[in-house]
Amino acid sequence: MAQAYTPGLMVSRGGVWRRRRLLPIAGEVLVRVGDRVEAQDVVARTLMPGDAVPVNLARLLGVSPGELPHCLKFQEGEQVKKGDLLAESPGIFGLFRTQTPAPATGTLESISKVTGQVLLRGAPLAVEVLAYLRGTVVEVLPHEGVVIEAPAAFIQGIFGIGGEAYGELVTVSAGPEDDLTDEQIRPEHAGKVLVAGRRMTGDAIRKAIKLRVSAVIAGGMDDQDLREILGYDLGVAVTGTEKLGTSLIITEGFGEIAMARRTFDLLRSHAGDNVAVNGATQIRAGVMRPEILIPLDDATGRLTAESAGAGLLEVGVPVRIIREPGFGALGTVAGLPNEPAWLESGSKARVVEVQLQAGPKVVVPRANVELIEG
Amino acid sequence: MAEGNGLHSAAVKPPIDPDSLQVILATDCGSTTTKAILIEKVDGVYRQTFRGEAPTTVEEPIADVTMGVINAATEVGELAGRRLVDENGLLIRPSQGNDGCDIYISTSSAGGGLQMLVAGVVRQMTAASAERAALGAGAIVMETLASNDKRRPFEQIQRIRELRPDMILLAGGTDGGTRRHVVQLAELIAPAKPQPRFGGQFKMPVIYAGNREAAVDVRRVLGEVAELSVVDNVRPVLERENLAPARDRIHDLFLEHVMAHAPGYDKLMDWADTPIMPTPGAVGDILRTIAERQGINAVGVDIGGATTDVFSVFHSVFNRTVSANLGMSYSISNVCAEAGLESILRWVPYDTNERELRNRVKNKMIRPTTIPQTLEALMFEQAVAREALRLSYIQHRSFAVDLRGVQQQRSVGDMFAQETGDRSIVDNMALDLLVASGGVLSHAPRMEQTAAMLIDAFEPEGITRLAKDSIFMMPHLGVLAQVHPQAAMDVFERDCLVYLGTCIAPAGLAHDGEVCLRYRIQGGGLDERGELAFGDWKRLPLPADRTAVVTLEPARRFNVGAGPGVALEREVRGGEVGIVLDGRGRPLRLPSDPVESRRKVRRWNSAISMYPEE
Numbered sequence: 001m002a003q004a005y006t007p008g009l010m011v012s013r014g015g016v017w018r019r020r021r022l023l024p025i026a027g028e029v030l031v032r033v034g035d036r037v038e039a040q041d042v043v044a045r046t047l048m049p050g051d052a053v054p055v056n057l058a059r060l061l062g063v064s065p066g067e068l069p070h071c072l073k074f075q076e077g078e079q080v081k082k083g084d085l086l087a088e089s090p091g092i093f094g095l096f097r098t099q100t101p102a103p104a105t106g107t108l109e110s111i112s113k114v115t116g117q118v119l120l121r122g123a124p125l126a127v128e129v130l131a132y133l134r135g136t137v138v139e140v141l142p143h144e145g146v147v148i149e150a151p152a153a154f155i156q157g158i159f160g161i162g163g164e165a166y167g168e169l170v171t172v173s174a175g176p177e178d179d180l181t182d183e184q185i186r187p188e189h190a191g192k193v194l195v196a197g198r199r200m201t202g203d204a205i206r207k208a209i210k211l212r213v214s215a216v217i218a219g220g221m222d223d224q225d226l227r228e229i230l231g232y233d234l235g236v237a238v239t240g241t242e243k244l245g246t247s248l249i250i251t252e253g254f255g256e257i258a259m260a261r262r263t264f265d266l267l268r269s270h271a272g273d274n275v276a277v278n279g280a281t282q283i284r285a286g287v288m289r290p291e292i293l294i295p296l297d298d299a300t301g302r303l304t305a306e307s308a309g310a311g312l313l314e315v316g317v318p319v320r321i322i323r324e325p326g327f328g329a330l331g332t333v334a335g336l337p338n339e340p341a342w343l344e345s346g347s348k349a350r351v352v353e354v355q356l357q358a359g360p361k362v363v364v365p366r367a368n369v370e371l372i373e374g
Numbered sequence: 375m376a377e378g379n380g381l382h383s384a385a386v387k388p389p390i391d392p393d394s395l396q397v398i399l400a401t402d403c404g405s406t407t408t409k410a411i412l413i414e415k416v417d418g419v420y421r422q423t424f425r426g427e428a429p430t431t432v433e434e435p436i437a438d439v440t441m442g443v444i445n446a447a448t449e450v451g452e453l454a455g456r457r458l459v460d461e462n463g464l465l466i467r468p469s470q471g472n473d474g475c476d477i478y479i480s481t482s483s484a485g486g487g488l489q490m491l492v493a494g495v496v497r498q499m500t501a502a503s504a505e506r507a508a509l510g511a512g513a514i515v516m517e518t519l520a521s522n523d524k525r526r527p528f529e530q531i532q533r534i535r536e537l538r539p540d541m542i543l544l545a546g547g548t549d550g551g552t553r554r555h556v557v558q559l560a561e562l563i564a565p566a567k568p569q570p571r572f573g574g575q576f577k578m579p580v581i582y583a584g585n586r587e588a589a590v591d592v593r594r595v596l597g598e599v600a601e602l603s604v605v606d607n608v609r610p611v612l613e614r615e616n617l618a619p620a621r622d623r624i625h626d627l628f629l630e631h632v633m634a635h636a637p638g639y640d641k642l643m644d645w646a647d648t649p650i651m652p653t654p655g656a657v658g659d660i661l662r663t664i665a666e667r668q669g670i671n672a673v674g675v676d677i678g679g680a681t682t683d684v685f686s687v688f689h690s691v692f693n694r695t696v697s698a699n700l701g702m703s704y705s706i707s708n709v710c711a712e713a714g715l716e717s718i719l720r721w722v723p724y725d726t727n728e729r730e731l732r733n734r735v736k737n738k739m740i741r742p743t744t745i746p747q748t749l750e751a752l753m754f755e756q757a758v759a760r761e762a763l764r765l766s767y768i769q770h771r772s773f774a775v776d777l778r779g780v781q782q783q784r785s786v787g788d789m790f791a792q793e794t795g796d797r798s799i800v801d802n803m804a805l806d807l808l809v810a811s812g813g814v815l816s817h818a819p820r821m822e823q824t825a826a827m828l829i830d831a832f833e834p835e836g837i838t839r840l841a842k843d844s845i846f847m848m849p850h851l852g853v854l855a856q857v858h859p860q861a862a863m864d865v866f867e868r869d870c871l872v873y874l875g876t877c878i879a880p881a882g883l884a885h886d887g888e889v890c891l892r893y894r895i896q897g898g899g900l901d902e903r904g905e906l907a908f909g910d911w912k913r914l915p916l917p918a919d920r921t922a923v924v925t926l927e928p929a930r931r932f933n934v935g936a937g938p939g940v941a942l943e944r945e946v947r948g949g950e951v952g953i954v955l956d957g958r959g960r961p962l963r964l965p966s967d968p969v970e971s972r973r974k975v976r977r978w979n980s981a982i983s984m985y986p987e988e
Contacts (some may be wrong), residue, residue, distance in 0.1 A: 024569065052565040054527040056558075065554075109565065112556045112592050119565055159740045223732040235708030236699050237739050253740060254733040283704055283740055323744040324734065324751060346819030346986060347751035349745060367429075367745045 009156040009251075009289065009370070011263050017152050022145035024048065029140050037131040037148060039166055039276050039295070044129040044145045050122030053104045058116020060100045061089040065116030072118070074108045076290055080120060081105050087118075100364030103197055131158065132276050134295040134325045145220055153270060153294040155251065155263055158216070160279030161226070162247030163240045165193065169294070171271050173197035176264035179256070182207040189213050193292075195267045198258045200248065205229055207304035208246050215247040215277045217267065217292060219259035240280025240288075247279035249290045252320075257328040260320070260372055270294045313366065319354060323368040330372070331356040336368060383658040390477060390647060392858045399450070399458060399465065400850035401443050402653055403430055403642070404681035405815070406703050406742050410446035411452055411850050412475070420861040422869040424897045425845050426450035429743045431638075431674040438638030440645065443480070460638075462832075479857065480646050481849040482639075483653040483678065488512055488628050491539040493519040493563070495546035495555040498583065503608040505773075506693070506704035507583070507617040511624035512652030513540075514681065514698045519562070521546075521555045527562055534566035534809065540576060540632045542568065542600070543620060544592070547585030549610045550977035556588040560595040567599055570631065577601040579627045583608045583620040603627070610907055628652060648857050652682045656852025658694050659864065661685045663855070665692075670806035673832065675763060676848070677812035679703035679742050682762055684770035685807045693774035696768040702814050703742030705801070706758060710735050713761035720964045721757035721830070724750060726843040749985060752819070756827055763831030771798040781795030802835040802960075803881065803935055809842035809871065821950040822913070822984045825874045829954065833962050834879040836935035837924075837944055840874040840951070873918045875949030879956040882909040883963075890932045890957050897922035898948055906957040913982040915957070916921060954982065 014342070022049045027046020029035060047160045058065045059119040074080055080102045091097035098204030106120040135150025173182045173196045182203040190211050196204075196218035202225030208216050209229075227233050230242065251259050282288040313319070313333060335353035340346055341363065349365040356362060375452055398413040398420075408431075412424040414609050426449030431442040444459055451458035457473045460466050466474030490513040494501025497520035508515050516539050518529055542563065546556035560582075568578045580600040582592050587988070589604045596602050605619040633639040645652060654676070661674040665687035674685040680701040685694045701710040710718060710732075717727060738744060746752040775798055810816065810828050818824045828834075847870050855862035869956045886909035894904040898920030906912070916922055923945050930939040946953060958978070965971045979985055 025567070049565070049567060052528060052531045054531070054561065054565075110561075112557065112561055112595075113563060115554050117558060117561055118562070120563070159736075222729065223736045226736075227732075233707070233711040233735075235711035236705060237707070252453070254736040255730070281740075283742065322741050323737070323747060325748060328739065342747075344748050345746050346749065347745070347817065348819075351910050365745050365747055367743050368747060370741070 004141060007160060009084070010012075010154060011156070011260070012265065013240065014151060014152045014153055016149060017133065017293065018147055018149045018156055019131060019133050020141075020145060022141070023129055023143075024127060026143040027127070029142065029144070029146060031137045031140070031146060033140055035137045037135065037137060039131055039274065040136045041130045041131045041178050043137070046127050047124035048068040048127050050106060050124050051104075052109070053106065054101060054117050055100070055287075056115065056117045057087050057100055061087055061098050063089050063116070065113050068113070068116050068118075072108075074110055076108055078108050079106075079277070080108055093208055101330075102345040117329045132278075133293055134274070134276075135159070135347055148253070150293075151296040153199065153266060153296060155266065155292040155294075157249040157251045157279075157281075157290035157292065158253055159237065159239075159283075160228070160247060160249040160281045161239050162215070162242050162244055162279040164276065164277050164278045164280075165215040165247040166274065167191050169193050169195060169267060169270050169273050169275050171195045171268045173218075176219065176259040180204045180216070185211060185213065185239075187211055193217065193277055195264070197264060199256045200250075202223065202228060205246070205248065207360050209244050213246050215249065215279070215358070216252065217249045219252040220250050220255050220257040221248065223254050237281055237283035240278070240282075242279075247277055249277060249279050251275060251291065252328065253322070255327070264370070267292070267294075313352060313369070313371065318372050319352070319369040320372050321354065321362075321364055321368060323364075326356070326362060326364070329356050329362075330360070331362075333369075334364075336359055387540065392861070394468075395858060397456070397469040397475040398854065398858075398861065399447060399478045400847075400854060401446060401480045402846070402849040403439050403442065403480060404678055405483055405681075406430060406441060406609065406773065408442035408446045409846060409850075410443070411582065411845070411847050412450050412456070412458075413854070415912045419868070420858075420864040421864045422845075422847060424450050424454040425847075426453060432636065438641070439482075439636065440638045440641045440844075443642065445646075454830075455661065465894065465924060477857070478547060479648050479850070479853050481651045481653040481656045481853050482633070482642075482643065483681075483858055484593070488541075488624070488632055489514050489516050490541055490543060490624070491517045491519070491534065491537055491540050491568075492513075492543045493545065493559050494584070495521045495552060495559065497523055499612070500545045500547065500609045503615050503617065503869060504543050504583065504620070506615070507545075507608050508543050508657075509696060510617055510658065510692070511621040511628070512655030512658070513624065514696045516698070519559065520716060521559065521781045522887060530562050531566045532634060533712050534563060534568050536558055538569055539623070540570060541627050542580045542988045544580060544582050545584045545608045545620075547588060547607075549586050549607050550614055551585055553588040553591065554931065556584045557591045558819055560592045563959065564595050564599050576631070579603070579631055581605060581620060581623050581627070583623075599826070600735045606958070613871050625649075625651075631919045648865070649855065650854045651856070653849045654694065655918075656849040656911050658682065658685050658692070658852070659855065660848045660852045660862075661809065662687055662692050663795065664807070664809075664866075665873050666690070668807075671801075671804050672807040673800070673805055674809040674811065674834075674848075675766065675815070677702060677762060677766075677814055679813075680705050682766040682812070684711070684766050686774055688774075691774075691799055693770070693799075694764070695770040695773045697762075697769050698764045700766050702755065702759060702762065702812075703738060705739075705762075706713065707735050707739040709758050709762045709765070713765060716968075718754075718757045719968065720971050721975060722754055723758050723830075723972050723979055724753070726754075735761040753985065756818065756823060760825050760831045763827065771800045774798055774800050778812065802833060802838075803933070805836075805838050807841060808832055808834055808877075809841045809843065811846055811848050812964055813846065816843050816846045820984065824952045824981065824983050825877070825954060826979075826984055828874075829877055829879070829956060832961065833879070833960055834877050835879050835960050836933070837942075837946060838879070839947060840877055840949065840954075841871045842874060844870060844872045865893040873947065873949035875918075875951040875953055876946040876955055877954045878924065878926065878946070879958075879960060880906070880926075880928045880932035880934050881960040882938070883959045884931065887930070890929045890959075891934070892927040894925040894955065895922050897945075902952075905957050908957050908959060911956045911958055911978060911981055913952055915952040916946075917952075918933075918947075918949045920948045920952070921945050922948070951982075
């Protein structure tokens with residue numbers, strides 16, 4: 001076989017991108033088709049039901065569920081304050097009455113005649129959805145949200161921490177081989193999206209969080225640093241809800257691994273632009289990778305990416321080795337032997353011959369390379 | 375099989391004539407890899423002939439599972455010299471000459487599998503029955519709610535709100551029993567307004583399988599907020615479970631809701647000639663068939679990228695557990711977090727740099743399809759596998775307590791006894807067959823490695839036969855059995871299981887070097903007599919088609935199946951590894967000192983030629 005499918009991440013200089021911005025539950029859409037929106041404009045809003053507090057009043061009062069409505073001091077739908085007399089048992093000849101105060105403030109949502117349970121619903125929680133992408137509203141999904149379309153450069157990271165973040169892109173490393181140290185992070189970087197080269201050090205991350213940097217992008221980071229910063233060992237790669245205050249995105253992997261030159265150059269060429277990033281990662285089927293979206297002034301591409309990262313492994317295409325030995329090494333496909341080959345591990349697997357950029361030709365399992373842009 | 379498989383399809387397919395099948399293409403769409411096998415009728419018998427695989431393609435930018443299927447099918451086709459995919463990227467059916475296949479069937483665990491929330495009134499009774507129905511259907515149980523789970527109601531509501539399961543199974547109460555507690559559970563689910571994982575605009579599917587007299591009240595409470603189905607009670611009376619109707623409905627909803635919303639699954643369902651089964655459901659069915667046909671106690675394990683499933687059949691009682699975050703790629707980092715890196719490193723025979731190792735683990739997690747290329751990387755992955763398997767088996771043993779499946783009577787006394795939580799029906803001394811499945815076990819370069827991982831993690835006691843799924847085809851055969859049982863059995867008996875041999879492990883502890891077993895082994899080309907020192911293990915070759923008679927005389931504190939110090943004679947069968955005499959003790963303990971542990975592990979590895987140049 002002269003070619004094979006291999007996965008990879010997307011890096012695009014320009015294309016027209018769409019993002020669905022949806023409310024978690026039905027609500028109000030605040031924009032119309034054709035409206036121009038800025039990244040941090042609110043496009044939809046809703047009120048989430050507040051916390052529910054069930055109270056088994058029948059049991060507390062010592063009455064049957066059927067008797068409960070006669071004991072209640074409030075009707076369904078009425079507001080109740082914490083400490084208000086919620087219900088009172090009739091007692092015996094009016095004596096020995098049991099009173100139950102409301103354990104929380106809220107609305108009396110329901111009264112069950114089967115279980116004798118009432119439900120107090122706390123104040124609704126406001127949820128707002130931002131546009132995220134500076135662009136045009138191309139579709140309104142009534143009560144659900146919108147679809148925003150915009151010309152943008154797009155970079156997928158391999159792993160991230162923290163959710164959506166915004167800010168001006170600032171390149172702080174001189175080149176993709178340079179680590180990000182804490183000395184390079186200064187107070188004026190607050191609210192900015194910083195681009196580093198190889199590895200963001202633990203000290204640099206801590207300083208970025210302290211100075212309220214919006215996001216940091218680098219080739220790699222150490223798991224040891226991540227563990228210290230999070231305060232726990234990340235077991236499953238489902239992220240995005242961390243509350244560090246700074247979103248972190250790595251584009252290549254864990255350890256000291258330089259950012260791909262093309263990615264670094266693309267980010268550097270947009271220094272000063274306002275970008276939207278999202279560190280949320282979900283490495284499961286239905287995978288979500290972190291992303292960086294850099295709005296462009298006009299459409300320079302098509303709706304689909306000009307350069308999908310995944311595709312066919314063919315002789316001549318540039319690849320990166322994504323497992324030891326040689327993790328991170330770049331090269332081009334020199335051959336795709338049809339027959340499986342023996343590996344040092346003793347396994348037999350289909351392999352690819354890679355001519356390394358710096359060094360000899362090596363043979364690695366096909367599963368251990370990914371396509372990159374030349 | 376005791377229970378129905380509950381296969382229902384939304385799309386009606388034409389009936390399949392089993393006699394017409396000459397070429398069968400089967401795939402299993404795993405969370406990491408899509409595995410395709412070709413089964414062909416050769417000289418009147420079905421044989422598995424070729425195998426291929428490709429990365430599963432549910433991730434952007436492809437986001438279409440059928441791409442992985444086509445890639446895997448293309449690889450099989452190339453190896454077989456048979457064109458399975460046409461120029462339009464579609465499977466060719468029916469077969470003609472060297473082109474196409476007659477049917478295409480598939481299992482799937484991609485999309486994160488089937489994720490469920492279950493609820494019941496009493497944790498150890500109806501909630502446990504609901505959990506078993508969900509697990510038996512091939513689901514991952516994200517959470518089990520019960521009236522007596524010690525959480526306050528608002529905490530339970532909060533938990534329901536946080537989760538996004540594919541569906542909810544609500545049980546509770548025997549028929550004619552408690553209504554109030556069941557409705558109370560419904561009243562917790564309703565205000566939480568749960569949102570399904572896929573398809574936010576749809577209502578959450580809820581299956582009610584509790585006290586039938588409460589069904590009307592449950593419908594009144596949940597009818598507005600959920601898509602409610604009512605099926606027969608999973609626990610109609612306290613002494614009996616009835617899991618099949620709930621299982622069937624779970625399968626229906628799996629196809630209608632989960633599969634239909636996963637990327638490309640609408641197309642995959644259309645392609646498949648039979649309904650797609652959840653992978654664990656298919657594996658469980660095959661294991662039960664083996665145990666029933668041979669009348670034995672069996673444990674099977676399927677270790678995947680994201681999850682590890684353990685199946686057991688002891689005295690005809692089937693149990694399955696899913697350890698949702700113990701696996702070798704997506705979940706590898708969680709294995710390290712749960713077991714602790716030091717527990718994994720006990721099994722690694724070389725010195726390591728922890729910082730570098732942690733980065734390697736995370737890199738495997740974020741690029742889950744990579745494979746170990748060096749021997750060191752292989753040793754490390756096999757060390758991780760031991761801990762993932764060990765933790766999964768601990769979970770299984772604690773779940774598989776003295777509970778019985780369909781049509782089996784249990785007394786009320788059993789119910790109360792089980793609340794102590796220590797009456798696992800999983801008994802390693804009574805275990806006859808241990809079957810390994812899943813990439814790290816099935817694809818280990820040496821059979822000795824698979825045997826060692828199984829023995830180290832499961833610690834079988836007495837006499838236990840070991841086998842592995844040769845190329846991970848149990849899921850494929852599970853689904854094939856639904857359309858052509860004979861074909862499935864043909865392939866299973868001839869091509870699926872590779873017998874590794876027999877493990878003989880005296881249970882007990884002593885000091886290193888003390889004699890724990892005297893043995894005589896005769897037959898199959900062997901005539902061996904000797905003593906086994908505590909702390910040692912050894913391997914004696916005995917081919918798969920040969921048997922030998924073993925006479926075992928355990929030391930006073932050791933048991934090989936007949937009781938402490940009691941001798942035993944038994945015929946055992948060989949395999950690719952042969953007979954393993956394991957005198958390392960039960961429970962198996964490694965030195966706490968890392969240097970001493972490494973030295974010991976190196977010695978053990980060398981004793982059974984586990985790795986080259988050792």
